[in-house]
Amino acid sequence: MNASTATRRPAAKKDESSEIGIAAFWRFSFNRELLKDSERLQQIKVGFPASLVQALRQTFDLQERSVETLLNASISTLERRRREQKNLDSVASERIDRIATVSHLAEEVFEDKANAAHWMSTPNKALGGIAPIMLCETEIGARQVRRVLHALEWGGAA
Numbered sequence: 001m002n003a004s005t006a007t008r009r010p011a012a013k014k015d016e017s018s019e020i021g022i023a024a025f026w027r028f029s030f031n032r033e034l035l036k037d038s039e040r041l042q043q044i045k046v047g048f049p050a051s052l053v054q055a056l057r058q059t060f061d062l063q064e065r066s067v068e069t070l071l072n073a074s075i076s077t078l079e080r081r082r083r084e085q086k087n088l089d090s091v092a093s094e095r096i097d098r099i100a101t102v103s104h105l106a107e108e109v110f111e112d113k114a115n116a117a118h119w120m121s122t123p124n125k126a127l128g129g130i131a132p133i134m135l136c137e138t139e140i141g142a143r144q145v146r147r148v149l150h151a152l153e154w155g156g157a158a
Contacts (some may be wrong), residue, residue, distance in 0.1 A: 021058035024056050026113050028052060031098040044094045047087030052080045052096055059103075060121045069093055091122070099136045102145050109153045124148065148157050 030039060057067055064075045070091040071078065081088060088096070106116035120133040126148045127135060135141030 003079045004033070018058045021055040021112075022117075022147075025055040025100070025103075026053070026107070027058040029104045029107070032097060032100045033104055044097055045090055046093075047089060047094055050078060050082035050086060050088055052088070053092075054083065055138050056096060056099065059117050061117075062121075062133070063158060066134065070099070070134065095137065098139065098142050099133060102132070102136050102149075105146060105149050109149050126151075 023106075027139070035043070053067065053071065056062065062070070067078070068074055071088070072095070073089070078088070079090075080086075087093070094132050103116060106120055107113055110116045112117060121131055123129045123131050127144055131146040134158055135145050
């Protein structure tokens with residue numbers, strides 16, 4: 001095996017791992033829409049698997065600081081929960097649920113997961129120059145993102 005093959009192999013494995021994480025997030029996002037509100041609420045109270053944090057990071061190419069802000073938890077806490085196979089707390093779980101439902105709407109508007117993820121991750125003038133995903137930290141922010149997505153969907157002003 002030559003050196004170039006050896007150096008490419010870990011990158012391919014990382015790409016494959018990233019693709020698996022991204023697919024897991026979009027499956028999770030789609031499945032939120034299939035549940036009743038009472039079922040979603042129960043799942044939020046129980047907490048989502050901490051492995052969703054990595055899927056979220058991979059899908060939206062988030063830096064650690066952004067993840068900490070979005071989920072109101074330190075990276076070390078989130079990583080410890082993942083290692084110990086413990087669920088996230090209800091605050092982080094509710095925020096992931098919110099991000100997933102808004103992302104699903106973005107996917108419907110853009111008709112493509114990659115385009116939806118890119119739009120969610122890119123600062124937006126209509127949202128005060130903030131990336132839509134970062135506004136999903138709060139329900140009020142998520143409402144602003146939904147308003148812009150509906151305007152894009154219907155061709156109206158945001």
